Amino acid sequence: MMGNGYGMGFGGIFMWLFWILVIVGVVWLIKTIVGGDSYQDKSGQSALEILKNRYARGEIDQQEFEQKRKDLED
Numbered sequence: 001m002m003g004n005g006y007g008m009g010f011g012g013i014f015m016w017l018f019w020i021l022v023i024v025g026v027v028w029l030i031k032t033i034v035g036g037d038s039y040q041d042k043s044g045q046s047a048l049e050i051l052k053n054r055y056a057r058g059e060i061d062q063q064e065f066e067q068k069r070k071d072l073e074d
Contacts, residue, residue: 048072 045053051072055065 048069051065051068054060055062060068
């Protein structure tokens with residue numbers, strides 16, 4: 001006989017908690033690797049660096065540059 005059956009219930013709870021923690025950890029790891037906190041394009045530039053490059057190339061004027069810079073810093 002296998003006993004009164006109480007041992008499986010307690011161990012089962014820990015097994016569920018273990019797998020939930022594993023799944024949460026994997027999701028967190030993927031999110032950290034794939035999506036960083038700040039925007040970066042494929043070349044690794046931040047949004048502010050891209051804005052500065054656009055201004056330097058003459059794609060946007062000073063007024064538009066200043067407004068977008070303020071928006072990014074807020």
